[in-house]
Amino acid sequence: MTDFVDFPDLGLLDVAAKIDTGAFTSALHCKNVRLVRAHGKTKLSFWLIDNSGEKPRQFFADEFSQRMIRNSFGVAEKRYVIKTRIVLFGRKIRAEFTLADRERLKNPVLLGRRLLRNRFIVDVSQKNLSYTAKQASTSPLIVY
Numbered sequence: 001m002t003d004f005v006d007f008p009d010l011g012l013l014d015v016a017a018k019i020d021t022g023a024f025t026s027a028l029h030c031k032n033v034r035l036v037r038a039h040g041k042t043k044l045s046f047w048l049i050d051n052s053g054e055k056p057r058q059f060f061a062d063e064f065s066q067r068m069i070r071n072s073f074g075v076a077e078k079r080y081v082i083k084t085r086i087v088l089f090g091r092k093i094r095a096e097f098t099l100a101d102r103e104r105l106k107n108p109v110l111l112g113r114r115l116l117r118n119r120f121i122v123d124v125s126q127k128n129l130s131y132t133a134k135q136a137s138t139s140p141l142i143v144y
Contacts, residue, residue, distance in 0.1 A: 001124050004131035005109060006087040010048060010059060014131065017109035021122055025069055025081075026115045028097040029108035031056065033080055044080055046099050049108065069098050086115070089130045090137065093119070 001019040006012065007028075030046040037043075044061040061082045069079045079098040086093050095115045102108055116122065123129075 001122060002107060002127050003088070003111075004128060005111070007084055008087060008092065009084045011057075012048065015109050016107045017111050018105075018107040019111045019116070019122060021113055021116065023072075023110055023112035024114055026095060026097045026112045027079075027100045027102065027110040028082075028084075029102035029105075030099045031101060031103075033099045036060070044082065044099075046080075049103075067098075069100075071100075086111075087134075088120070089133055091119075 003017050003019060004014045005017045007015065028048070030048050033044065033046045035042055036045045038060070041062070044064040045058060046061070047056040047058050049056045063083065065081045066078055067081060068076050070076050079100060081096050081098050083094055083096050086095055093115065097109075102110070
């Protein structure tokens, strides 16, 4: 199942997302993830790539963690994790996203069970439901 989601804190709109109930953690496509020192503080630097054709943009996170995540091949790897807001069905949800290189994958965002649990029911026969609802709410009302 797929949809298009917004990340208001990152300035990303209509990003293609795969809804994967088999994955526990959600993931966000990025490159060059590394720690940097700025003004005596350690920050996480990463470059986000969206699907709009825009140039990659660099972001910094003050709050982050690192944990072991099993990738789609079952191999454990250490990934950085950030918290950011995502918009689904008009709801802003603060959620954790691992930062991963998803360049070889079709969708730059993966939404896992942890984000979906107790919030949504997944119907695998449907797609782009949140995006369709967003479009319907922003389209002008035409009265005859």
